[in-house]
Each structure stands twice: as structure tokens, then as C-alpha cells.
Amino acid sequence: MSCTTVLVGKGASNDNTTMISRTDDGHFDVKKTVVVDPKKQPKKYKSKISHLEIQLPDDPMRYTACPSVDPKNGIWAATGINEAGVGMSATETLTSNERVLSADPLVEYKPAKGRQKAVPGGIGEEDIVVLVLPYIRSAREGVIRLASLLEEYGTYECNGIAFNDENEVWWLDTIGGHHWIATRIPDDCVVINPNQFSTDNFDLDDAFGKQESHMCSADLVEFIRDNNLDCNQNGEFDPRKIFGSRRDMDHVYNTPRAWFIGRYLAPKSHSWDGPEAEFNPESDDIPWSLVPDRKVTVEDVQYLLAAHFQGTPYDPYGKREIGLSGKYRPIGINRTGVTHITQIRNGVPAEIKGIQWICYGCTTFSCWVPLYTNVPSIPDYLSKVTLDVSTENLFWASRLIGAMADKDYDHCIQNIERYQDAVNIRARQLMIEYDRKMAETGDFTLAAEANKKICEMAKEETTKALGRILETSSVHMKNNSRLSDN
Numbered sequence: 008m009s010c011t012t013v014l015v016g017k018g019a020s021n022d023n024t025t026m027i028s029r030t031d032d033g034h035f036d037v038k039k040t041v042v043v044d045p046k047k048q049p050k051k052y053k054s055k056i057s058h059l060e061i062q063l064p065d066d067p068m069r070y071t072a073c074p075s076v077d078p079k080n081g082i083w084a085a086t087g088i089n090e091a092g093v094g095m096s097a098t099e100t101l102t103s104n105e106r107v108l109s110a111d112p113l114v115e116y117k118p119a120k121g122r123q124k125a126v127p128g129g130i131g132e133e134d135i136v137v138l139v140l141p142y143i144r145s146a147r148e149g150v151i152r153l154a155s156l157l158e159e160y161g162t163y164e165c166n167g168i169a170f171n172d173e174n175e176v177w178w179l180d181t182i183g184g185h186h187w188i189a190t191r192i193p194d195d196c197v198v199i200n201p202n203q204f205s206t207d208n209f210d211l212d213d214a215f216g217k218q219e220s221h222m223c224s225a226d227l228v229e230f231i232r233d234n235n236l237d238c239n240q241n242g243e244f245d246p247r248k249i250f251g252s253r254r255d256m257d258h259v260y261n262t263p264r265a266w267f268i269g270r271y272l273a274p275k276s277h278s279w280d281g282p283e284a285e286f287n288p289e290s291d292d293i294p295w296s297l298v299p300d301r302k303v304t305v306e307d308v309q310y311l312l313a314a315h316f317q318g319t320p321y322d323p324y325g326k327r328e329i330g331l332s333g334k335y336r337p338i339g340i341n342r343t344g345v346t347h348i349t350q351i352r353n354g355v356p357a358e359i360k361g362i363q364w365i366c367y368g369c370t371t372f373s374c375w376v377p378l379y380t381n382v383p384s385i386p387d388y389l390s391k392v393t394l395d396v397s398t399e400n401l402f403w404a405s406r407l408i409g410a411m412a413d414k415d416y417d418h419c420i421q422n423i424e425r426y427q428d429a430v431n432i433r434a435r436q437l438m439i440e441y442d443r444k445m446a447e448t449g450d451f452t453l454a455a456e457a458n459k460k461i462c463e464m465a466k467e468e469t470t471k472a473l474g475r476i477l478e479t480s481s482v483h484m485k486n487n488s489r490l491s492d493n
Contacts, residue, residue, distance in 0.1 A: 009032045009100060009202050009260075009336075010029050010030050010031055010032050010098075010099050010100060010202065011029065011030045011032075011099075011200075011201045011202070011264055011268075011312060011338045012027075012028065012029045012096070012099045012167065012169060012198070012199075012200040012201070013026075013028045013029075013197065013198070013199060013200075013268065013308055013311055013312065014026070014027050014028070014169055014171075014176050014178060014192050014197065014198035014200075015027075015028075015176070015197050015198075015303050015308065016176055016192045016193055016194040016195060016196050016197070017173070017174065017176075017194050017353065018193075018194035018195040019194070019195050019196055019197050019298070019299055019302065019303050020302060020303050020304070021302035021303065021304045022304075022352070022353075022354075023352075023353045023354065024173075024350050024351060024352045024353060025094075025171040025172070025173065025174070025175065025176050025350070025351050026171070026176075026303075026305070026308060026348055026349065026350050026351075027094055027095075027096045027169040027170070027171045027176060027348075027349045028096070028308050028312060028346070028347060028348040028349065028364075029085075029086065029096045029099060029169070029346065029347060030312050030338065030339075030340075030343050030346045030370060031073070031085050031086075031343060031344050031345045031346060031347075032340055032342055032343045032344070033083075033342065033343075033344045034342055035341075035342050035344065035406075036075055036083070036344035036345075037075065037076040037077060037344065037392060037394055037402060038073050038074070038075060038076065038085070038344040038345040038367060038392070038402060039073065039074065039076055039389065039390050039391070039392040039400075039402065040071065040072075040073050040345075040363075040365050040378070040385050040389040040390055041071070041072055041073075041074065041384075041385055041390050042069060042070070042071055042072075042380075042382060042383060042384050042385055043069065043070050043071070043072055043084075043087075043141070044069055044383070045067045045068060045069055045141070048063070048067040048137075048141055049063060049137075050062070050063055050065070051063065052134065052137060052138060054081060054127075054128075054130065054131070054133055054134050055079075055080055055081035055133060056080065056081060056116065056128065056131060056133050056163070057114075057115075057116045057127055057128030057129060057130070057131065057133075057134075057163055058116055058125060058127045058128065059116075059127040059128060059129065059130065059134075059160060060127070061130075061138065061156075061160070063138070063142075064142050066142070067141035067142060068089045068090045068091060068141050068142070069089065069090045069141075069381075069383075070087045070088065070089035070090065070140050070141050070380075071086075071087040071088050071089075071363055071378070071380045071385070072084035072085070072086070072087040072136060072137075072140075073085040073086055073087070073345045073347065073365070075344075076392050076393065076394055077394055080133065081133035081134070082133060082134070082136075082137055083132065083133050084097075084136035084137050084140075085097070085136065085344075085345060085347070086136065086345075086347040086349055086363070087136055087140050087349075087363070087380075088349055088351070088361035088363055088380040088381075089140050089141060089143070090381055091143070091144045091145075092172060092173060092351055092357060092360045092361050092381075093140070093143050093144060093145060093146060093148075093149060093170065093171070093172050093351075094146075094169075094170065094171045094172070094349035094350075094351055094361065094363075095136055095139060095140045095143075095149060095168070095169065095170050095171075095349070096168065096169040096347065096349060097132060097135040097136050097139075097166070097168045097169075098131075098132040098135060098164075098166035098167060098168050099166065099167035099168075099169075099200055099202065100132070100164065100165065100166060100202055101165040101166055101167050101180065101181070101202065101203060101204045101251075102165065102202065102203040102204055102251060102252035102254070102257065102261070103165045103182070103183070103204060103250055103251065103252060104250070104251065104252050104253075106234065106235070106236055107182060107183050107234075107236060107249075107250050108183055110183060110230065110233075110234035110236065111182065111183025111184045111185055111186055111230070112183065112184050113129070113161070113162065113163050113164060113165075113183065113184045114128050114129030114160070114161030114162060114163050114184045114185075115128045115129075115163045116128035116163065128161075128163045129157075129160045129161035129162040129163045129184060130156055130157070130160050130161070130162055130163075131162055131163050131164045131166070132164065132166060135153065135166075135168060138153075138156060139152050139153050139156070143170075145172050145175070146170035146171050146172045146175045146176060146177045147170075147175065147177060147191075149168075149170035149177065150170060150177050150179050150189040150222055151222075153168060153179060153187075154179070154187055154189065154222070154224075157181060157185060157186075157187050158185055158187075158224070161184040161185045162181050162184060162185075163184075164181075165181055165182075165204070166180075166181045167179065167180050167181070167200055167204075168181075171349060171351050172351055173351045173352065173353050173360055174353075175191055175192075176191070176192040176198075177189055177190065177191050177192070178190050178192060178198060178200070178206070180204060180206055180246070180250070182224070182227075182230075182250050185224070186223075186224040186226075186227060186230055187223065187224055188206065188209055188214070188221070188222070188223040188224070188227065188246060189221070189222045189223065190206060190209060190220065190221055191219070191220035191221070192296060193220075193296065195298050196296040196297060196298055197272055197296065197297060197298075197299050197303055198295060198296045199264075199265045199268045199269060199272075199293070199294075199295065199296075199297075200265075200295065201261045201262075201264035201265050201268075201338075202260065202261050202264075203251060203252060203257055203261040203262075204246070204247055204250050204251030204252065205247060205251070205265065205295040206246045206247060206295050207245050207246065207247045207292070207294065207295045208244075208245065208246075208295070208296075209221055209223075209244055209245075209246050211223075211227075211228065211244060214227075215228075231249060236249050236250070237249055247295070253291055257291070258288070258289035259334070259335055259336065260335075260336045261336075262288060262289055262290060262291065262293060263288035263289070263316070263321065263335035263336065264314075264335075264336065264337075264338050265293040266279065266286055266287065266288040266290065266293055267288075267311075267314055267316055267319070267338065268311050268314075268338075269286065269293055269294065269297060270286075271307075271310070271311060271314075272297060272299040272300065272303070272307075273297050273298070273299055273300050274300060275300050276297070276298070276300055277294075277297075288321070288335060305348055305350065305364060305375075306431065308348050309348070309364070309366075309370075309375055309427075309431075311338065312338060312339065312346055312348075312366075312370050313338070313339040313370035313371045313373075314337065314338040314339055314371075315337040315338070315339050315371055316335065316337055320332065321333070321334050321335050323337065324416045324417075324420075337371075338370075339369055339370040339371035340369065341369050341409070341413070343368060343369055343370060344367070344368075345365065345366070345367055345402075346365075346366040346367075346370050346373075347363055347364060347365055347366070348363070348364035348375070349361075349363055349364075350362045350363070350364065355442060355446070356445065356446055356449075356451070358381055358445070358451040358454075359379055359381060359442065359445055359451060359454055361379070361380040361381060362377050362378065362379065362380065362438075363377070363378050363380050364376065364377045364378075365377075365378060365389060365401075366405075367401050367402040367405040367406070368402065368405035368406040368408075368409045369405075369406075369409035369413070371409070371413075371423075372405070372408050372409040372412045372413065372419075372423050373405040373408065373409060373427075374401075374405070374426060374427050374430040374431075374465060374468065374469065374472075375427070375430065375431060375434075376389065376401065376430065376434065376461060376462065376465045377434050377435075377438060377461065378458050378461070379441075379454035379455075379457055379458055381451065381454060382454050382455045382458060383455065384455070385458065386458055386459050386462040386463075387400070387462075388400055388401050388462040388463075388465065388466050389401055389402075389462060398470070398473065401462075401465060401466070401469060404469045404470075404473055405469070407473060408423075408426075408469070408472060408473055408476050411476050411477060411480040412476050412480070414480060415479060415480050415483050418479050418480075418482075418483055419476050419479050419480065422472060422475045422476060422479065423472070423476070425472075426468060426469070426471070426472035426475075429468050430464070430465055430468050430469075433464050433468070434461050434464065434465070437457060437460055437461050437464065438457070438461075440457075441453055441454070441456070441457035
């Protein structure tokens with residue numbers, strides 16, 4: 008599934024929190040946000056896509072998830088935070104190359120044929136959150152559990168998976184069907200990963216030694232050597248050059264997104280524009296991780312995940328320049344189902360350190376709703392989503408706003424920005440109020456009350472925005488005509 012991931016180490020954020028975030032860009036997949044009670048976690052998991060059955064541990068924890076409303080293709084939980092305060096995002100679809108995929112083929116489902124029985128496939132995006140998140144108590148444990156599953160069952164796709172707790176952010180890249188590497192993001196760095204294998208540095212000595220910041224498959228060195236995968240020069244070890252791709256399509260679909268994010272985060276540390284720029288939208292060596300020029304806020308991540316190359320010649324909503332406007336795939340696109348910023352905070356009681364910011368539909372036009380995650384349930388406005396279009400839930404209301412505003416961007420965007428700001432400001436005010444209440448009283452059941460008020464506020468602001476955008480779009484319909492025009 009095509010997505011964009013941004014990871015923020017605690018030292019790179021303005022409030023000493025870790026953040027993992029991702030757009031879940033399916034094909035208009037209808038999504039909801041729920042809490043999975045341990046009693047409803049399956050004991051034996053069966054994948055719809057790969058027909059694989061896996062026996063699960065007996066001690067799952069409660070966790071949030073953003074599953075598909077239609078279960079026909081599986082759960083696709085996307086992201087969540089468990090009751091231990093560990094966050095997870097799965098998955099960012101990655102690119103690879105023919106050499107890797109021939110040396111360690113993807114484990115795909117083989118249906119029965121004649122007398123030959125069906126052969127299950129490996130695990131994938133449909134499954135990974137459900138198989139891992141309920142059973143881990145740190146980001147590092149997430150890597151270890153997922154790695155063991157990959158080695159035992161394999162995967163049928165190339166993926167990147169993120170984990171965070173209050174101190175660490177980890178990123179795991181799958182390599183072929185069974186291999187993997189995992190990297191702890193430096194505290195002062197932000198990672199940019201847009202649908203391709205982007206990890207560009209890795210310490211093998213650490214991975215086969217103390218494993219302070221790197222882990223990998225036990226046979227990774229032999230796997231690279233025996234299959235002649237290393238394309239580096241002069242003793243460098245750059246995983247991107249070994250396991251990744253370098254295709255023309257990357258320069259249209261992937262690298263431009265990394266360029267825009269890097270350009271926003273580090274405009275002074277690197278040059279991004281003009282003929283002498285260090286990096287341009289089609290550069291193959293845009294840094295996977297970098298130290299931002301200033302501390303990064305939740306609102307910065309929101310901006311990046313909603314981006315459409317604004318302020319550049321490539322903006323599809325900007326002035327039309329032949330061959331440039333709309334040339335590259337934007338970050339905020341029409342077919343996104345759900346986007347999340349999974350934030351694990353420091354400086355608050357452990358019971359409320361997990362906050363999940365949820366955005367439905369096209370991020371360019373939608374609002375973000377923060378939720379305390381250590382709660383028994385999620386309010387109906389985000390959880391009671393059906394396949395029928397309705398303004399009674401945020402998913403469909405967001406989709407309606409986006410479809411109308413896109414057609415009349417110039418006239419609607421001011422109302423969109425006011426709407427997004429209003430929800431952010433009012434939600435933060437409620438979080439400040441309830442953080443204080445829960446810290447003072449020790450009554451963390453108030454988190455559910457806070458979520459209810461936040462969702463009521465979001466519904467109020469969304470309904471107002473829907474009305475404004477509808478009126479603006481109606482006024483500017485192409486068949487408009489007034490008697491005074493004649």
C-alpha cells in the first residue's frame with residue numbers, strides 16, 4: 008500500500024516526545040478507530056490474503072487500531088498504541104530489486120491445483136499489527152517479535168514497520184521473504200520514508216555486537232556475500248544501494264516526497280532548489296534521516312503529511328506550468344483512508360503517555376483528532392463507521408469535505424485552514440485541561456471523558472466546515488447563472 012512515513016526522535020521534537028506517523032493510502036479504504044479488548048483478540052489468527060494460521064500467545068494487552076470497516080480482505084489494523092504505551096505503524100510498502108527478490112523470494116499463497124494442496128503465504132500488512140502490538144512492552148521488543156515471525160513464516164511483500172515508546176523509535180525493513188534489518192532512530196533525527204527502501208546507513212558491528220541501535224538477520228552478511236548483492240564502493244555499507252531500487256518510477260512517485268519533506272525540515276543545513284542544489288526531487292541520495300533545523304511539532308508532521316508541493320512549481324493546485332504542475336505524486340492524495348501520528352509522551356503519568364492523532368480521508372483537507380489511547384473504547388464519531396455514506400462520523404464527513412474542496416481549491420482553502428486550526432486549538436485546550444485534571448486527581452478514567460469531549464468538538468467544527476465548503480462549492484458550480492448576469 009502506497010504511504011508516506013515520518014518518524015521523529017524525542018530529541019528532535021519540541022516536547023521531548025517520540026512520534027511515528029504514516030498516511031495509509033489504500034484505494035479509498037473505509038476506516039474506523041477502535042479499542043481491541045484482550046477478550047476479543049483471537050487465540051488463533053488466520054490471514055485472509057495468505058491463508059496462514061498462527062497460534063498467538065495467551066496474554067494479549069488492550070490496544071487501539073484503525074481497521075478496515077469491510078472485513079472481506081482482513082483486518083488491516085494499520086496502527087495503534089497498546090496499554091503498555093508502545094506504538095506501532097504497519098506498514099510502509101517498500102521497493103526492492105530483482106537480485107534480492109530472487110535470492111530470497113517473497114512467500115506468496117499458492118492455491119490448490121489438482122492434487123497439490125494449497126500452500127499458505129507469509130505475513131503482510133493485513134496481519135502485522137494484530138500479530139505484534141498486543142504482546143510487546145517496548146519498541147525494541149516489537150522489533151524482536153516481528154523479526155521472529157518474519158523468520159518463521161516469511162512475508163509476501165516488501166514492508167517497513169515503525170515502533171515507538173517514550174524513549175525510542177525503531178524502524179524495521181523487510182528484505183526479500185525472510186530477511187530484515189532494524190535501526191533505532193537517533194534521538195535528534197527525523198526519518199523520511201516514502202514507499203521505497205530508503206535506509207542509507209547501518210552499523211553491522213553493532214548489529215552483531217551490543218545491538219544498541221541496530222539489529223538484523225543472523226545470516227545477513229552471508230546472504231549479501233553469497234548473492235553478490237553489495238553495490239557499494241570503497242567499503243561503504245549503504246543498505247539502500249544493496250536492497251533498494253533505482254527506477255525511473257521512483258523519481259516520479261517516491262523521491263519527490265522525500266525532497267519536499269527534507270526541504271521543509273532542513274532548509275538551512277542543505278540546499279534543495281536551483282541548478283546547484285545539493286538535492287532535487289529526483290535525487291537518489293536524499294538522506295533517510297536528518298537533524299532538523301528546528302524542533303519538530305505535531306503540527307509540522309500534520310503539514311508534511313498533507314503536503315502537495317505547495318510553494319513549488321509542482322503543486323497540482325498552483326499556477327499551471329507545462330510539464331511541472333502535477334508532475335510528481337503528492338504526499339496528501341485523494342485515496343488515503345486514515346493517517347496517524349502515534350505520539351508517546353514524556354513528562355506525564357504513564358497511564359496517559361499515549362496519544363494518537365487520527366485523520367481520515369485526504370489529509371490536505373481533513374482535521375486531526377487526538378485521542379487518549381489507554382481507554383476502554385473510542386467515541387462513536389470515530390468508531391461507528393459503516394460502508395454507507397453519513398455525516399454522523401468523521402470518516403465520511405472528511406471524504407465529503409475533501410471531494411468538494413478539491414474541485415474549488417482556491418475558494419475553499421481558507422475555510423479548510425480555519426477548520427483545521429480550530430480543531431487543533433480546541434483539542435489541545437481540552438488535552439491541557441484533562442492532563443492537569445488526571446495528574447492532580449490520579450483518576451485516569453477521565454481520559455474517556457476527554458475523548459468524548461474532543462470528538463463532540465470535532466463533530467461541531469466538521470459540521471460547520473461541511474456547510475461552509477458546500478456553500479462555497481455550490482456558488483462556484485459551472486452551471487451558475489443569475490438574472491443580474493444578463
